[in-house]
Amino acid sequence: MFDVLISSLIIAAGLAMDAFSVSLAGGAALKEKIIKTALITGGMFGFFQFIMPILGWFIGVPVTQIINPFGYWVVVGLFFFIGGKMIWDSFFGEEEGVNLIGWKVLILLAIATSIDALAIGIGYALLGEAILFPSIIIGVVTFVFSFLGVLAGHKLSRVLGNKMQIFGGVILILIGVKFLIENCL
Secondary structure (H helix, E strand, O other): OOOHOOOOEEEEHHHHHHHHHHHHHHHHHOOOOOHHHHHHHHHEEEEEEEEHHHHHHOOOOHHHHHHHHOHHHHHHHHHHHHHHHHHHHHHHHHOOOOOOOHHHHHHHHHHHHHHHHHHHHHHHHHOOOOOOOHHHHEEEEEEEEHHHHHHHHHHHHHHHOHOOOOOOHHHHHHHHHHHHHHOOO
């Protein structure tokens, strides 16, 4: 059981990094309701990171052959668009950043950052391993990382101003590049 816990924590930390980065960028754009938004963001990202491995475990390999040709391109495009918009807005527009308050964008970001967790679930299914305990660990770790990411992004934005928005946009674009390299090329 200890081995499963350690491996689940390592996997969870790796999976939570994208959610942390997005939360950091989103926190930089917040002006009010910081704790509430951090809780909602953490809850949303944590939930999708929890549920995706379970879905992957139940769906199995055949569905990935349907999703793979275009699914990652959508994720890459989403990160490029939002990251580019953040950078553009830091120079020419309103200082809005990643909107963690709007449900539509938040859900899209939560899904986009949890695509890898779907693949983890498929991997567990192929290995014949149970998925519920690792999924709980993944969800909890992602909640904590995302919650702290929003708070840290907000604090850093107070010090760095719109430079934090540029930094957040670059982070999102780099996540898109990472997805592109790992999954699309």
